[in-house]
Amino acid sequence: MDHFLYRDGQLFAEDVPVAEIAAQVGTPFYLYSLNTLLRHFTLFDEALSWGPHLVCYAMKAASNQAILTALGKAGAGMDVVSGGEYARAKAAGVPGERIVFSGVGKTKEEIRLALEGGIRQFNVESEPEMRAISEVAQSMGVEVPVAIRVNPDVDAKTHAKIATGKSENKFGIPIARAKEVYAEAAALPGLKVVGIDVHIGSQLTQLEPFEQAYRKVAELTEVLRAEGHEITRLDLGGGLGIPYARSNEAPPLPSDYGQLIQRTVGHLGCEIEIEPGRLIAGNSGLLVSKVIYLKNGEGRDFLILDAAMNDLIRPAMYDAHHEIIPVMESEVATELAPYDIVGPVCESGDTFAKGRLMPPLKAGDLVAFRSAGAYGAVMSSEYNTRPLVPEVLAKEVQFAVIRARPTYEDIINRDTVPEWL
Numbered sequence: 001m002d003h004f005l006y007r008d009g010q011l012f013a014e015d016v017p018v019a020e021i022a023a024q025v026g027t028p029f030y031l032y033s034l035n036t037l038l039r040h041f042t043l044f045d046e047a048l049s050w051g052p053h054l055v056c057y058a059m060k061a062a063s064n065q066a067i068l069t070a071l072g073k074a075g076a077g078m079d080v081v082s083g084g085e086y087a088r089a090k091a092a093g094v095p096g097e098r099i100v101f102s103g104v105g106k107t108k109e110e111i112r113l114a115l116e117g118g119i120r121q122f123n124v125e126s127e128p129e130m131r132a133i134s135e136v137a138q139s140m141g142v143e144v145p146v147a148i149r150v151n152p153d154v155d156a157k158t159h160a161k162i163a164t165g166k167s168e169n170k171f172g173i174p175i176a177r178a179k180e181v182y183a184e185a186a187a188l189p190g191l192k193v194v195g196i197d198v199h200i201g202s203q204l205t206q207l208e209p210f211e212q213a214y215r216k217v218a219e220l221t222e223v224l225r226a227e228g229h230e231i232t233r234l235d236l237g238g239g240l241g242i243p244y245a246r247s248n249e250a251p252p253l254p255s256d257y258g259q260l261i262q263r264t265v266g267h268l269g270c271e272i273e274i275e276p277g278r279l280i281a282g283n284s285g286l287l288v289s290k291v292i293y294l295k296n297g298e299g300r301d302f303l304i305l306d307a308a309m310n311d312l313i314r315p316a317m318y319d320a321h322h323e324i325i326p327v328m329e330s331e332v333a334t335e336l337a338p339y340d341i342v343g344p345v346c347e348s349g350d351t352f353a354k355g356r357l358m359p360p361l362k363a364g365d366l367v368a369f370r371s372a373g374a375y376g377a378v379m380s381s382e383y384n385t386r387p388l389v390p391e392v393l394a395k396e397v398q399f400a401v402i403r404a405r406p407t408y409e410d411i412i413n414r415d416t417v418p419e420w421l
Contacts, residue, residue: 199237336358
């Protein structure tokens with residue numbers, strides 16, 4: 001469920017007409033619904049209410065300060081994967097004890113930054129990284145909690161570029177080597193082993209891969225405890241998918257996911273951490289764009305929008321599907337016609353959809369990309385010197401620009417021309 005609904009033929013974000021926001025902000029822009037964000041977080045929180053837990057929002061999905069502040073005030077932790085994301089989480093007021101640091105390439109500078117500012121735990125991805133964390137922690141005279149990420153070699157049955165739990169992926173240590181790696185971690189100064197971490201991929205639409213992975217984690221927990229390790233936390237990652245195409249079968253609900261976790265690892269008495277991102281942010285956001293031209297081609301017609309692949313890269317990168325809907329519904333029943341929906345960037349890859357059935361549209365009409373709240377604005381760029389698009393947050397009858405559109409001058413003035421040119 002989201003809070004983007006038609007009323008009297010026009011699309012609303014909560015209680016604000018989307019067309020009204022477009023008139024004030026200009027297109028294209030990202031638009032988030034605060035109540036949708038908070039509702040999705042609450043669903044996960046309630047799904048784990050059977051035991052001690054922390055829902056750490058995977059802020060790589062959408063990391064605007066307004067979004068982080070709202071989720072932090074609701075009690076969310078944060079899952080960060082870089083020093084910049086850590087700094088964003090802290091700036092949003094999230095305390096260090098609710099921040100988990102993941103990612104395969106933590107630098108010593110990032111490790112030190114997190115130790116200085118406070119951290120709940122590092123999710124360790126490799127032995128070299130583990131030794132680097134130990135070295136920095138020892139130099140600072142502190143002890144840091146760590147969970148070691150294990151790779152369970154489970155097929156997440158998702159897109160190859162977002163699968164992370166198979167043996168050929170770069171993430172984690174092979175689960176078969178866990179005993180020796182945990183033994184080394186326990187012997188290293190400055191580290192306190194507290195848990196196990198696992199994350200098998202993103203946009204999972206079935207529970208079965210989770211169940212395979214979590215049962216392996218449960219077995220490993222028993223083995224490590226027998227070896228003398230005090231395993232008190234299980235970080236089970238994120239990855240639950242969202243319905244990008246409304247006609248498709250809906251992915252499992254957070255409540256089903258929570259029951260699966262209870263069934264597979266609940267008996268271990270561990271605090272559960274999960275790291276959802278897409279399901280919290282994805283259907284909480286739209287990308288709103290305007291039709292520039294309707295172009296008749298050879299055997300196909302094109303809708304050319306003012307949004308482009310640099311604003312929403314997912315279709316070009318993942319062949320991802322986003323529903324594209326008119327902001328103003330037609331007053332009379334009309335036949336749908338196929339269009340290739342494209343942007344103005346000088347790349348053939350700047351194509352959002354091919355042969356998509358759409359109602360009649362003309363230059364100046366507004367369209368909205370659904371399910372654009374996750375991996376939309378955060379993956380955008382200024383390719384072709386196109387300014388990053390604004391981000392807007394709606395709450396009931398009000399809205400605010402939470403990231404402004406830069407001017408051409410802003411972009412150009414970031415460059416520096418050497419005196420010797």
